[in-house]
Structures are given as C-alpha cells and as structure tokens.
Amino acid sequence: MTHEGIRFASKEEQARDEAQNRPLERTAVMPNKVRVLLTEGKGLEIDWQDGHKSAWSFAWLRAACPCATCVEERTLEGRKPGEAKAKTAELLPLYTPPAKPRSAHGVGRYAIQFNWSDGHSGGIYSWEYLRRMCQCGECTLDAMETTGKLH
Numbered sequence: 535m536t537h538e539g540i541r542f543a544s545k546e547e548q549a550r551d552e553a554q555n556r557p558l559e560r561t562a563v564m565p566n567k568v569r570v571l572l573t574e575g576k577g578l579e580i581d582w583q584d585g586h587k588s589a590w591s592f593a594w595l596r597a598a599c600p601c602a603t604c605v606e607e608r609t610l611e612g613r614k615p616g617e618a619k620a621k622t623a624e625l626l627p628l629y630t631p632p633a634k635p636r637s638a639h640g641v642g643r644y645a646i647q648f649n650w651s652d653g654h655s656g657g658i659y660s661w662e663y664l665r666r667m668c669q670c671g672e673c674t675l676d677a678m679e680t681t682g683k684l685h
C-alpha cells in the first residue's frame with residue numbers, strides 16, 4: 535500500500551489502516567472470557583476486553599504451538615503457525631486423530647497452556663500471540679493485506 539501525499543480516506547479505510555499499524559492496545563491482549571471447548575472438541579474462544587472475539591480450532595492451535603521445537607520444525611518445513619504438516623507418504627497410512635488437548639490451564643495472567651493428547655505440552659500461548667494470530671475473517675483479511683509489509 536502506498537500513500538501518495540495527503541488524501542481523504544474514508545473513515546472506514548482510515549480506521550482499518552490504523553488498526554493494522556498500531557501496536558496492540560492493552561485491552562486487545564487482555565481476555566474478558568476464555569472458553570476452552572474441551573468436551574465439544576472444538577477449540578479455544580476468547581472475548582477480548584476491546585470487544586473483539588477470536589476463535590481457533592484445536593487443530594490450528596496444535597499446529598501453531600509456540601514452543602522452540604515446533605517453531606524450529608515449522609521454520610525448517612516453511613510452514614506458517616497453524617498450517618498443518620504435509621501428509622507424508624506412508625506405506626500404511628495410519629489414521630491420526632485430530633489434535634485435542636486433554637486439559638488446558640492458565641499460565642500466570644498472560645498465557646494458556648495445553649496438554650495435547652499426543653503428549654506434547656511445551657507450548658505457552660500468550661494472549662498477545664493468540665491475538666496477533668486471530669483467525670476471524672476480519673483479521674485474516676487484514677493479515678493478507680499486510681503480508682507485503684511484514685516481510
């Protein structure tokens with residue numbers, strides 16, 4: 535996106551530009567409500583203090599694990615956080631059930647940790663990480679539009 539001189543942007547455009555560039559407000563990374571839909575096996579939902587609502591599936595969260603091992607693995611494979619592993623060609627493909635946490639608990643006041651059914655539990659998902667990785671339609675669209683800027 536280029537800004538050539540002064541132009542009259544619509545209010546909506548202006549608000550969106552500000553939202554993209556601004557560092558996250560305190561209220562944007564402070565959850566009002568955190569719901570871990572364990573029994574439903576659905577995922578994590580957070581209502582933020584700034585009024586935004588986010589939701590992530592467990593499969594996405596598992597593939598976005600922020601622990602050092604997973605980050606390194608994703609970097610090597612060129613995967614983005616939340617992007618599933620490429621299916622390896624196996625002689626006898628085994629059914630791998632989708633990742634689901636056995637339990638989840640808060641870490642201090644800033645993060646959540648999952649004990650995944652595959653035994654992994656090293657990742658600490660900070661509120662800020664989750665908010666920046668919000669998967670709602672609005673945020674993923676913003677992310678797509680700003681990708682050029684971020685890299």
Ligand SMILES: [Zn+2]
Nearest residue numbers: 599601604657
């Ligand atoms: Zn991990």
Ligand SMILES: [Zn+2]
Nearest residue numbers: 668669670673
């Ligand atoms: Zn969002």
